[in-house]
Structures are given as structure tokens and as C-alpha cells.
Amino acid sequence: AQSVTQPDIHITVSEGASLELRCNYSYGATPYLFWYVQSPGQGLQLLLKYFSGDTLVQGIKGFEAEFKRSQSSFNLRKPSVHWSDAAEYFCAVAGVTGRRALTFGSGTRLQVQP
Amino acid sequence: EAQVTQNPRYLITVTGKKLTVTCSQNMNHEYMSWYRQDPGLGLRQIYYSMNVEVTDKGDVPEGYKVSRKEKRNFPLILESPSPNQTSLYFCASSPTGNEQYFGPGTRLTVT
Secondary structure, three states: OOOOOOOEEEEEEEEOOOOOEOOEOOOOOOOEEEEEEEOOOOOOOEEEEEOOOEEEOOOHHHHHEEEEEEHOOEEEEOEEEEHHEEEEEEEEEEEEOOOOOOOEOOOOEEEEEE | OOOOEEEOEEEEEEEOOOEEEEEEEOOOOEEEEEEEEOOOOOOOOOEEEEOOOOOEEOOOOOOOEEEOOOOEOEEEOOOOOHHOEEEEEEEEEEEEOOEEEEEOEEEEEEE
């Protein structure tokens, strides 16, 4: 069964600092990988996705993520965090066959200090 | 504007009173899903649909029903709600079944 682990429940960074959110997945083959962001009281917005090809993917709002097959990781990065980035971030994996479902990690809450 | 809409956004009801949460998408997507989000448990899929009249169970289908009579609509039905169905519910649609686009959520409280 596929699974996703986000080891950091809560992260605090200063505005302007760089950010890396960790995500490890478990799946038998190369899965489809996603990062979503959820602002308080809002739905989930797709930040970026990886299906195949270039292992460094660019997303919206200046985010990028790198797929590392050897480490089963798909970490999210941003070079300079803005106060508006404070939100909860979810990594998700989808199988390439079978039931169409996203398996989500438990989320990382990002707090941005001025 | 391409979007997934859900109604109502907030609902407080009592145990056993049937309710329906509507979901509609205007992107002509084949796939639609329902998820629930609970603290500490993340998001879990309830039901999904690959096309009109084609639905199947997700991870936590007990106590829920769905139907897909039209491509754009995918209502979630709770025939006899119970307090353990108090949760935040999200509808999602997808063109391929992979990346999914979520609605704004429905916060349901069952007393």
C-alpha cells in the first residue's frame, strides 16, 4: 500500500529565509507526487506535481520540489519565504494504476515570523 | 472561472437526520471524489467516480452514499448521520484521476 510521511508537524521560519519541507513516500513503482497548500479555512490548492521526466519541478508561488528516487523523497523548497506562505502543506501520492485516490501525508504547518 | 463548488459550506445537524452535500465542477472532468479531513488522520477518500453512473468505495465509505447521474455533479449523501461523521469534507475533480482539484470544503457538525 502506498503511504506518505511528513516528518515535521510544525516549522517556523523567518520571512525572507529559505524553506524546505520534507516528504517521504512508499510505493512499489514511481508514483505521481503532489504538493498541496491549505490556508486557514480554505480548500487545498495544488502547488506542483511530478509525473515523470525532470526531477526538479517548478510550481506556483515560487515553490519547487525535487524527486529523489533513491531516497523516496519529494521535498518542497522555496528560496525566500513570504508571510503569506503561512499555511499547512500536504504531500500526496497517487498510484499509477487502479483506484484514483490521493494518499496524503499528515501535513506540515508553516509559521512565518516577521 | 474553473472551479469546484460545494454547498453548504457549513452545516450543523442532529443524529439521524438525512442530509446531502452537493458538489459541482465546471471543468468537464471525468473523475470526482469525496474526502474527509480529520485532525491527526489527514485526508481520506470516501468515494470516487470515474464517470457517469460509475462509482466505487474509497478508504472510509461506511455511512455514506454517492451518485453520479450527471458529469458535473457528485453529491454526498448521509442517510443517518452520526457524531463520528463530524468532519471537514472536500469534493475534488480530476481530468485524469491523478492531480485533483478541490472544492472549498464543507464543515459538518453532527450533534
